[in-house]
Amino acid sequence: MTVHKPHLVVVGSVAIDWIITPRAERPESVGGSATFFAMAASYLSQVRLVGVVGRDFPDYAVADLKAAGVDVSGLEVVQDGLTFRWKGQYHENMNDRTTLETHLNVFEKFQPRLPEAFRGSEYLFLANIQPRLQSDVFAQMQRPRLVGLDTMNLWISIANDDLKAVLKNVDVLTLNDEEARQLSGEHNIVKAARAIRALGPRNVVIKRGEYGALLFDADGEVFSAPALPLEDVVDPTGAGDSFAGGFMGYLARPGVEPGGASLRTAMIYGSVMASFCVEGFSYDRLKGLDAATIQKRFETFASLTNFARASLT
Numbered sequence: 001m002t003v004h005k006p007h008l009v010v011v012g013s014v015a016i017d018w019i020i021t022p023r024a025e026r027p028e029s030v031g032g033s034a035t036f037f038a039m040a041a042s043y044l045s046q047v048r049l050v051g052v053v054g055r056d057f058p059d060y061a062v063a064d065l066k067a068a069g070v071d072v073s074g075l076e077v078v079q080d081g082l083t084f085r086w087k088g089q090y091h092e093n094m095n096d097r098t099t100l101e102t103h104l105n106v107f108e109k110f111q112p113r114l115p116e117a118f119r120g121s122e123y124l125f126l127a128n129i130q131p132r133l134q135s136d137v138f139a140q141m142q143r144p145r146l147v148g149l150d151t152m153n154l155w156i157s158i159a160n161d162d163l164k165a166v167l168k169n170v171d172v173l174t175l176n177d178e179e180a181r182q183l184s185g186e187h188n189i190v191k192a193a194r195a196i197r198a199l200g201p202r203n204v205v206i207k208r209g210e211y212g213a214l215l216f217d218a219d220g221e222v223f224s225a226p227a228l229p230l231e232d233v234v235d236p237t238g239a240g241d242s243f244a245g246g247f248m249g250y251l252a253r254p255g256v257e258p259g260g261a262s263l264r265t266a267m268i269y270g271s272v273m274a275s276f277c278v279e280g281f282s283y284d285r286l287k288g289l290d291a292a293t294i295q296k297r298f299e300t301f302a303s304l305t306n307f308a309r310a311s312l313t
């Protein structure tokens with residue numbers, strides 16, 4: 001018997017970043033929301049990437065994605081343009097960062113056209129990029145079983161209406177706590193999640209950096225996933241996208257029903273992939289992982305929150 005393997009489409013940025021941390025600097029670090037997502041999800045399911053790069057994008061990065069099993073037939077290369085570039089600086093605590101520069105470059109005129117073979121894919125993740133592009137890609141999909149979306153403060157500020165329009169089609173929204181406050185206008189995180197669910201997404205995942213992530217699900221339940229206390233965080237860039245890659249990658253596995261208890265397991269695979277991501281610059285640490293290493297860390301997460309039930313009555 002052959003098992004049908006579902007496919008997971010991701011659209012988002014494919015980038016060259018300039019990263020500054022308190023201890024090091026990397027001026028040409030391959031990044032982008034779709035890159036991190038695809039690298040992380042590739043260990044769990046069949047990933048199809050949609051995006052655009054310019055002539056300056058290094059060949060080795062495309063080769064790395066292919067080697068990870070990612071279908072890059074939806075990655076357009078524009079010869080007379082430059083790749084999306086982002087420059088960010090981390091502060092001493094490594095949780096806060098400042099965006100110094102964003103150059104959309106080839107994303108400015110990008111008109112995504114999904115390869116025919118991608119359109120019937122069962123799972124879709126609209127990684128962080130202009131909400132207009134997220135909508136364009138959603139419109140070209142036939143009938144995905146589950147749609148996830150990630151965004152950031154820039155788009156909440158400058159493309160709020162477009163973002164709210166695409167959110168109506170989303171099953172799971174992932175965003176960080178500051179963005180949740182900005183999108184909802186609520187300071188309290190529980191109230192923020194409730195207000196966001198009213199915008200469309202039935203499930204909301206709020207990422208809190210080194211403090212882990214919270215899932216507010218369609219039944220109104222809350223689940224908390226820890227982050228792994230790490231001694232050496234090298235570069236947090238891409239942690240959120242790797243989280244989403246582990247999360248969606250798990251849900252898109254054969255035999256996993258995307259809902260209820262599996263959303264909680266997905267939160268842990270998300271946390272696992274984010275914990276690897278921050279151990280290196282770019283996707284250095286995500287590259288060359290294997291199932292046994294990932295599974296070992298999954299067990300570490302399980303023991304992190306495993307405690308004996310007790311009772312006083």
Ligand code: AMP
Binds near residue numbers: 016033085086129130
């Ligand atoms: P994360 O650390 O998970 O929030 O994602 C970092 C990645 O997001 C970097 O590799 C950047 O290239 C990418 N990025 C930064 N700003 C934007 C933006 N406005 N739109 C899309 N991607 C972005």
